Amino acid sequence: MISVPRWLLLALAAMFSGYHVVLGVSSLATRAPASPWPVVVALVLYSVATVLSLWPTRRARMPDWLAALDLAVGIVLPVLVTSQLDPDAENGYATWYVAAVGTLMTIAAARRQLVVAWVGVLVLALQTLLWAGPLALGTLGVVGSIVWVAIAHMLSSALAGAARATRRYAQAEREAAAWQAAQDAHLFEGRMRLAQTQRLASPMLRRIAERRLLTDAERAECRRLEAAIRDEIRGRMLLTPAVRAAVRAARERGATVTLLDEGGIDDLDEVERDRILSRLAEALESTAAERIVVRTAAEGSAVAVTVVGLSGADADLDSDEAEVALWLEIPRAAGAFAEER
Template identity: 70%
Template sequence: MISVPRWLLLLLGALFSTYHVLLGLTALDVPAGPWPSVVALVLYAVATVISLWPSQRVRMPDWMAAINLAVAITMPLAVTGQLDPAADNGYATWYVAATGTLMTITAARRQLVAAWLGVACLAAQTVIWAGFPALGTLGVVGSIVWVAIAHMLTVALAAAAREARRYAQAEREAAAWQAAQDAHLFEGRMRLAQTNRIAAPMLRRIADLDGVLTDAQRRECRMLEAAIRDEIRGRMLLNDAVRAEVKRARERGVIVTLLDEGGIDDLDEATRDRVLTRLAESISGSQADRIIARAASARSSVAVPEGASAETADPEDAEVELWLEILRD
């Protein structure tokens, strides 16, 4: 999106405002008395300076908008009180363009209500003082047009900024989604390689023996099948220490089930290593016939129910002899 430097906008506003002040100074001899015009010039200069003073906030504070509105109402009353509405006052009507400029600055700084009230008061005062034709001859219509343009630009720029933020958020979400997909793909390939590393030697041996296996080889196949099941269902509950202890437990005849339901996916590497080390120690020290390690919900601990007779077919019907929770934190 093309953007205009803020300093350039401030400079343009300052130049326009200075021009109106110079016009007012050159026309001080036109009013019946110069001092009301001098007061109006001072008020306008002060209001312009505080409105254009660089700040972090784009939106003008409410108190500043109220000051600008008060100045926009005061200037026409002060100046026209010393002018003849039927005469050609020339540059003595500088206050019209000055009010328009001040209200344009107010609108550009997102105080649209104050800006429209200011030009509305200017138009009403002009009609009361010099009639409807003066709206065109004095330039009041031009001031209203400038405020309208500032209003439209302010709304358009605000909408563009919202769209830019929305697209940036969508881009970040798309990048995060792509990163997650890449991570899942990498994890799948890694686990496929792990499964192939575990199963390939035994599969080749089965092929070489034409499927005729000894009892020891069949037990080894069942162990490998359980290890592959762990890689699929256990996911984040596995590291080298846990794999080793699970294998030893199964060699002792223990039924070991690992169920990872995403409970520790959000842990950092150090915390996860601590949890899995504790899990490996729990499996190593268990004397139960059945061990179930489960990481359930996103905020749960790692639960290790131990016990139940190996003869019980349904894990839900097993009697838990020991319940161990490994805290995440």
């Protein structure tokens, strides 16, 4: 894509605007009006408005106060200059104000003040029509000024539409990249879980295929293996070598352990997560509860992981006779209070 430096556009606009000032000054020398002061005031007003309009800023849209100033100058300029001209005479360069107003309104249109630009050239056309008649609209260049504003309007609208489309495409690209990253993460995690499951299950599956019949100890080992595989699916971030070892030890003594990771610790850094999971492993090793439920808390909670251990009455969670053997809330922040009983 070919791009034009902004400074070059500003320089061209400044040169074009300065040309109108040169024509206005030369008209004072070639066609001396009855009083030069209205033309001088018009030149000063036009120069000030042009400099302010072309002054480099980060904001593309012209401020409203500057647009109002340009419109006021565009209305006053024809009145000041034509007050010293004869509409029936050949005024030559003395009608420089027509192109000057057209240029000023074109700059306003390019800087997204379209209403001001159109009002300015329409007022210029009306003033010319009242001052010199309908033929003067073509001979003085008013039609050309209107055409330039129309071109600037179309270009400004096209560029604004392109900018909006670019923003939409950029947002869509970011969303597509985020979706692709999430899919890659899910795929990687799925492969990792599959590899972990294969590593756990392959020896037992080969043993089953070889022997056909299993002993009671091997059946118990299969149940523990199934629970470990279930942990890999539902436990996710709760699993470390220490936690796996503690869970396995608890199951070997006959306890039922359930790990539920609901994403509550996904946003923690590795140091904080290791601290929390080390405390979890210690709690699992020290408890004698018959049923243990480990669950991550919701995001935004001060608690990272909740551990509940029950004993008695088959350790049923819905049983009124179950006794709470362990209640532990591991905080997200180091040094915070962990409630345990």
